[in-house]
Amino acid sequence: xxxxxxxxxxxxxxxxxxxxxxxxxxxxxxxxxxxxxxxxxxxxxxxxxxxxxxxxxxxxxxxxxxxxxxxxxxxxxxxxxxxxxxxxxxxxxxxxxxxxxxxxxxxxxxxxxxxxxxxxxxxxxxxxxxxxxxxxxxxxxxxxxxxxxxxxxxxxxxxxxxxxxxxxxxxxxxxxxxxxxxxxxxxxxxxxxxxxxxxxxxxxxxxxxxxxxxxxxxxxxxxxxxxxxxxxxxxxxxxxxxxxxxxxxxxxxxxxxxxxxxxxxxxxxxxxxxxxxxxxxxxxxxxxxxxxxxxxxxxxxxxxxxxxxxxxxxxxxxxxxxxxxxxxxxxxxxxxxxxxxxxxxxxxxxxxxxxxxxxxxxxxxxxxxxxxxxxxxxxxxxxxxxxxxxxxxxxxxxxxxxxxxxxxxxxxxxxxxxxxx
Numbered sequence: 001x002x003x004x005x006x007x008x009x010x011x012x013x014x015x016x017x018x019x020x021x022x023x024x025x026x027x028x029x030x031x032x033x034x035x036x037x038x039x040x041x042x043x044x045x046x047x048x049x050x051x052x053x054x055x056x057x058x059x060x061x062x063x064x065x066x067x068x069x070x071x072x073x074x075x076x077x078x079x080x081x082x083x084x085x086x087x088x089x090x091x092x093x094x095x096x097x098x099x100x101x102x103x104x105x106x107x108x109x110x111x112x113x114x115x116x117x118x119x120x121x122x123x124x125x126x127x128x129x130x131x132x133x134x135x136x137x138x139x140x141x142x143x144x145x146x147x148x149x150x151x152x153x154x155x156x157x158x159x160x161x162x163x164x165x166x167x168x169x170x171x172x173x174x175x176x177x178x179x180x181x182x183x184x185x186x187x188x189x190x191x192x193x194x195x196x197x198x199x200x201x202x203x204x205x206x207x208x209x210x211x212x213x214x215x216x217x218x219x220x221x222x223x224x225x226x227x228x229x230x231x232x233x234x235x236x237x238x239x240x241x242x243x244x245x246x247x248x249x250x251x252x253x254x255x256x257x258x259x260x261x262x263x264x265x266x267x268x269x270x271x272x273x274x275x276x277x278x279x280x281x282x283x284x285x286x287x288x289x290x291x292x293x294x295x296x297x298x299x300x301x302x303x304x305x306x307x308x309x310x311x312x313x314x315x316x317x318x319x320x321x322x323x324x325x326x327x328x329x330x331x332x333x334x335x336x337x338x339x340x341x342x343x344x345x346x347x348x349x350x351x352x353x354x355x356x357x358x359x360x361x362x363x364x365x366x367x368x369x370x371x372x373x374x375x376x377x378x379x380x381x382x383x384x385x386x387x388x389x390x391x392x393x394x395x396x397x398x399x400x401x402x403x404x405x406x407x408x409x410x411x412x413x414x415x416x417x418x419x420x421x
Contacts, residue, residue: 025052027066027121030100033131038109039223040137040167046070046104048119048129053100056123066122070094070104073116073130080104111135111167139170139219141229146217152207154237160202162217162229170219174202177214177230209235209265212295235296238324239264241317246328249335250307258302260317260328265296268321272302275314275329309334 030049038044048068056066070079072087079087080094082102091107106113114135120128145163152158164170174197176182181193185205204211212235220226242261250256262270272280272288280302282288287303300317312334318327 025056027051027053027056027123027127029119029127029129033117033119033129035132035134037134037136040111040135041108044106044109044113044133046117046119046131046133048102048104049100050102050119050121051100053121068102069120069122070102071118071120073118075115079117106133109133109135111137135167136221136223137165137167138223138225139164139166139221139227141217141219141227143229146229147231149232149234151234151236152204154209154235155206158204158207158233160204160215160217160231160233162200162202162219164219164227166219166221166223168221168223170221171198172200173198173218173220175216175218177216180213182215183211204233207233207235209237209263209296211235212265234265236265236323237263237296239268239319239321239326241319241326241328243317243328243330246330248330248332250304250332251335251337252308253306255303255305256307256332258304258315258317258330258332260300260330261297262300262317262319262326263297264319264321264326266321266323268319268325270298270300270317270319272300273316273318275316280315304332307332307334 027050030051031047033046033048036044036046048070050068053066053068067082069081071077072079077087079085079089079092083094083096085092085094093105093107095103095105102119104117104119114133116130116132118128118130120126142163142165145161147159147161150158150160160174162172162174164172174182175195179195181195182197182202183191183193184197184203185191202215202217212233215231215233216228217231218226218228240263242263244259244261248256248258258272262268270290274280280286280288285305287305289301289303291299291301293299300319302315302317304311312332315330315332316327317330319325
């Protein structure tokens with residue numbers, strides 16, 4: 001229902017052709033009408049407090065009292081007069097506390113309810129106060145216009161799009177789920193890194209495997225709750241294998257671990273082979289496992305238990321996916337353990353790792369050497385005397401032979417040798 005000041009007064013008092021005011025005190029608003037902001041679907045209320053309304057008369061002889069009306073000002077539509085709702089809207093109602101307070105109630109607010117509302121009193125001149133109803137809508141992702149998961153070859157480009165609706169218009173922010181920085185390349189050599197990017201479109205160029213992961217599109221407009229959508233970017237590349245130790249040594253009957261680090265996307269099939277092409281199968285002696293370090297990186301391990309002679313040689317770790325394959329080589333060789341020979345001249349009880357038979361053998365060797373070494377490791381004096389006597393005996397034989405040749409020369413030579421010895 002539309003109105004102007006004159007038609008509004010006629011609606012209030014259709015039988016009156018002229019209006020006169022009779023009152024000692026004119027109606028007055030106690031509090032200003034306050035603006036209201038409410039989310040769509042919630043309830044909204046406007047409260048109008050008017051004093052001295054009961055004693056104010058707006059008609060001549062009949063003395064009709066003044067009335068309070070609610071009006072949708074921007075639409076120029078009368079909503080209610082006193083407690084009677086005029087408009088054809090079942091969501092509107094008016095309550096009165098039988099004193100000086102009138103409340104306009106709007107249930108399940110819709111966007112069409114947004115606008116300016118007026119509390120009016122039909123005094124002469126008319127008195128009114130207005131307030132604005134702001135209807136806000138929480139953000140919502142428009143899924144039919146928003147990107148989903150995508151697969152991109154390494155070095156290619158990806159454009160992620162996120163659309164959202166709501167009131168006020170939502171702001172779109174991009175973040176990585178793992179908290180890492182988003183890389184934006186602006187030229188051949190220029191690039192910027194940031195933890196969040198704003199805008200409906202996120203452009204990733206010359207993408208690398210490190211940019212693989214989940215990206216979050218977050219829509220917010222200061223009306224809770226914010227909403228988000230998760231988009232997974234899969235970067236494809238052929239397998240790459242890195243071998244930390246290509247040459248591994250191990251003694252017989254010990255356990256040894258061989259390691260290969262694999263990067264591949266999509267997920268690869270990984271296995272081990274001997275250098276002759278024989279595939280290794282897990283059993284009691286061969287244990288294979290994989291540890292995931294990231295979306296595209298795994299660590300392959302092969303544990304050989306109680307290595308035997310036949311285990312030494314070459315091993316291959318092989319990785320295959322739909323794009324390609326790769327392999328790494330490890331050579332396992334036998335490592336000899338050198339035992340430290342115990343000092344047999346120390347106390348036999350202090351020899352570590354020797355049994356009674358070993359100790360007895362060492363004692364036997366020492367007993368055989370008693371003619372040469374003593375307990376303190378020095379030569380015996382009698383051994384030295386035997387050597388000297390042996391030398392003297394040899395000299396005597398030599399002099400006997402010389403005497404047959406020249407008796408004089410033998411006498412002189414014997415005196416010289418006796419002095420020397």
